[in-house]
Amino acid sequence: MIPIVHHPAYxxxxxxxxxxxxxxxxxxxxLLLAEGARVAWHEPExxxxxxxxxxxxxxxxxxxxxxxxxxxxxxxxxxxxxxxVAARAQAVPGGxxxxxxxxxDYGFAANTAGGSHHALADTGAGYxxxxxxxxxxxxxxxxxxxxxxxxxxxxxxxxxxxAALLAGRPEIATYSIHAEKNFPARKARSTLDVGLADGIGDxxxxxxxxxxxxxxxxxxxPQLVLYQAGxxxxxxxxxGRLSLTLDGLxxxxxxxxxxxxxxxxxxxxxxxxxxxxxxxxxxxxxxxLTLGEAIAAR
Numbered sequence: 001m002i003p004i005v006h007h008p009a010y011x012x013x014x015x016x017x018x019x020x021x022x023x024x025x026x027x028x029x030x031l032l033l034a035e036g037a038r039v040a041w042h043e044p045e046x047x048x049x050x051x052x053x054x055x056x057x058x059x060x061x062x063x064x065x066x067x068x069x070x071x072x073x074x075x076x077x078x079x080x081x082x083x084x085v086a087a088r089a090q091a092v093p094g095g096x097x098x099x100x101x102x103x104x105d106y107g108f109a110a111n112t113a114g115g116s117h118h119a120l121a122d123t124g125a126g127y128x129x130x131x132x133x134x135x136x137x138x139x140x141x142x143x144x145x146x147x148x149x150x151x152x153x154x155x156x157x158x159x160x161x162x163a164a165l166l167a168g169r170p171e172i173a174t175y176s177i178h179a180e181k182n183f184p185a186r187k188a189r190s191t192l193d194v195g196l197a198d199g200i201g202d203x204x205x206x207x208x209x210x211x212x213x214x215x216x217x218x219x220x221x222p223q224l225v226l227y228q229a230g231x232x233x234x235x236x237x238x239x240g241r242l243s244l245t246l247d248g249l250x251x252x253x254x255x256x257x258x259x260x261x262x263x264x265x266x267x268x269x270x271x272x273x274x275x276x277x278x279x280x281x282x283x284x285x286x287x288x289l290t291l292g293e294a295i296a297a298r
Contacts, residue, residue: 001040002292003102003109004032009046009084009091010113018079020127021273027281028112028269032288042102042109044094047130051097051139052090055165056130057122064089064129077124085129092116093132099266100136100224101145108265108295110288115228115270117159118184125161126183132268133226134165141171146223150175150191152213152260154252155230155270156182156240158195162228163188173220177209179233179241192216198241202248205233206255213259225260229253229291230270231283239273249283250290257294267291 006029014022032039052061063069069081079085095111102109116128124130133151140146151166153159153176166172173191180195187193194212196205233252235243244252256265267288272280 002038002288003042003099003106004039004112004288005042005044005095005099005102005109006112007044007091007095009087010095012084012088015080015082015085020079021277021280023277024272024281024284025113025269027278028284031281031285032112035289042098044091044098046087046090047093047097047135051135052093052130054142055121055135055138056119060122073123077129078127081129089129093130093135096132096136096226096266096268097139099268100140100226103264103266104145104224108267108292110267110291112269114268115155115230117153117155117162117228117270118157119161120164126157128161131161131165133159133162133228137166137172137226138169140224141169147171148220148222149224149226150217150220150222151226151228152256153177153228153230154209154233154256155228156232156237156242157230157271158184158187158193159190159228160184160188163190173216173222175213175216177212182241183239196242199243201243202245202251205242205244205248206251209252210255210259217259217263222263225263225265227256227265227267228270229267229287230272231280231287232271232273234272234283237273238275239271246283246286250286253287253290254294257291257298261298265291265295
C-alpha cells in the first residue's frame, strides 16, 4: 500500500477573488479513495507554532493564523487569507513532515497537498502561504530525524522561496529544474538550478534531469528526498512553458524513483493549472501512483 497523507483542512472553501482551483485537493482525495486498498491514509497534526517560526518571520505567522494578512501580501499570495485558508496553511506543512517520516519507514509517502515553494520568510507568494518544504526540512534536521536531506523540485516554476529559506544550511541542499523564463521573474539561488528553454519536450527534459540530478545526489548523499512533483511542465498546463506529454510526466516519476534508489522519498503535489480541475487532479494522482509503484519495485 502507498502511504497517503491528507487532512480535511486541505479542502478549504475558495476565498473571494481567487483564481486558484480550490477543489483540486478534494478531487485528488476522491480519486485516491477510489484506489481502495492500494493506499493507506494518514492524517497529520498541524505544524506547531515553534516550527512555523523557525522558518517564517513570527509577525507573518501571527498575521496568517489570525487571518489578518495585509492587502499587499494577500495580493502577492493571490488570494485573501480566511480562517479556513489559515487552518489549511498550518495543516499542509504538518502533512509534508508526516509524509517524510512515513517515507523513512516505508520508502515512499505522498502528501495530497504542499509543494508551496514560493513562500518567503515574511510573506507568501504565487498561491503559497507557508513553505511546507522548508518547514519540514528544517524540522527534520533540527529534531535529529536525519542528518542530510535534499529538496528536489520539478515544478515548472523555480523553487525560489525554498532556495532562499534554506540557504546557508549545509545539511540541506536544493535542486530546481524549471522553465527559465517563467515565474518568478527574479530567481533565487538554489544549490543547483537547471533553467530550461521554453517548449522543451520529453526527451530533452528527461535527459537533462538525469544528467544533472545524478551527480547532485552523488555529491550530497541525502538520507531523505523531499520531492516537489509539480505537474505543470505538461504541455497543456495553463501556467507552464514546457511541452511534456502525460507519458513524459510518468517517465519523469519513474526516472526520479530510479535515481533515488535506496533513498526514502516524500512527495508533495506542487503546481498544476487549468480550467478543468478534474484533469489537473488526475495528473497529480498519476504522479503519486506512478511514484509509489516505481519505488515499490526498485
